[in-house]
Amino acid sequence: MAKTVLITGTSSGIGLAAAVGAARAGWHAVATMRDTGRADALLEAAREAGVADRVQVKRLDVTDAASVATCVSEVVAEHGHLDAIVNNAGAGFVGTIEQHGMEQVRSVMEVNFFGVVELTRVALPHLRASGGRVITVTSIGGVVGQPFNESYCAAKFAVEGFMESLAPVAASTGVQVAVVEPGAVTSEFVNNVRLDVPAMLAQAGPYAPALRGYVDHALKSFGSDNAQTSEQAAAPVVDALTADRMPFRIQTSDWARDFVAVKLTDLDGSAVQTEMTGWLG
Template identity: 85%
Template sequence: MSTKTVLITGTSSGIGLAAAVAAARAGWHTVATMRDTSRADALTKAAAAAGVADLVQVKRLDVTDSDSVTACVTEVVAEHGHLDAVVNNAGAGFVGTIEQHGMEKVRDVMEVNFFGVVELTRTALPHLRASGGRVITVTSVGGVVGQPFNESYCAAKFAVEGFMEALAPVAASVGVQVAVVEPGAVSSEFVNNVGLDLPALLAEAGPYAPALQGYVNHVRKSYGSHSAQTSEQAAAPVVEALTSETVPLRIQTSGWARDFVAVKLGDLDGSAVQTTMTGWLR
């Protein structure tokens, strides 16, 4: 039987990079994609250090460009003869509240975090049906619990979770398994890639400045605490979802993430989540 092939998006850093290396170590031929392949050095060095460089293939893929998605998937199937799994990992963060940023920002976040996931999943599904494969999507605990100053990001991640939850039984009827992986705080380049100028953001926050400062303090504490995982720790459940015989719909990457999501799933009137989130702003 030929080596299974997985396509992973957003592999230049963070969870995507770690998942690509770990998938290759598990024996998968890993097509590691990114929008800008000039940023592949960290991945190729990590793959070489792990002794799996021969199983990691870097390709360009921009999830917001349907032509790029189609071209990449077509190339992978032509080169390998099959596609056994897709890991939707590419994502973009954004911090701000709706009164103070335009609709363009909301649409940008949705394009990457939601529509890009939908586009790649749609394009890959015929090939995953043929292989009896699976779709693994890295979302966030922010796809379950709405978090302050993350309205656009959480909206996109909520949309992904709803899409995948609705798709899962339909995909299962044709032999494709679907799962979402929900990390909590991860010490990775994702936080840096949000591109925040905090002094400027606070200076422009107006009446929201005290709440925003409280949120910033909370985030700094969270990403420096024991609850924050490394990228490798967060990527491990992604690879387990690839390799296990069956996979649940929803997977949290840590005990903290499970506890956090559990509050929402048992919070019928929303009061427990609101109390927690209000505490983040103090």
């Protein structure tokens, strides 16, 4: 009997690739998204991979508790078990707190943090029954705070802290927990964050020079050899599903490992501050 994994945010990018990859690995992938009208790319990729019969699309809005509860209940009712979840749904945001205010912070936290917590909470009883897994796609931005990403990094830091705290508790009941930390993924920066660079710079006031430096750095990074394809970044997610034991923290590339290592050995924070200041030009 095939194991069942529920994956969020599968209309594009890492989530789409993870759903197809999990199906290739023999899992039944319940691929969820807020708008199922955007499922065409996923379904086409599943057909091309020959796994359309193992990919099932369901609606799930991680910011809506009723939607989360309904989706998980349906999956368990239809398949009899839930063996893993992949918290992948998220939203990027570029800006600094003085200029974008608290409403935007709350919006970013709602998707990137509270949505992860809610799905994990609802899924845990079923994962406990199956000896299952919680895999959460965070970011190198969940380890290293990055300029003009205060809200996004705060949410990802929160997710990492939540999962790091949950992991030993969940393990005591037979549930494994891991976080997966991608670096730059090709084509996703401008598309997902929806940057209007000229408008942002026009409104940036005293932050304009630093913002220009950051945007130039980010666009270069997302087009460089360090950037991965969605399929490359999703491969460690699939590996985590199938490994006998998952490590808690998984980076998706050598570059991401090197980047995170700077923070994990930087006791006074000076190395990170020096590197991030360099991003501003």
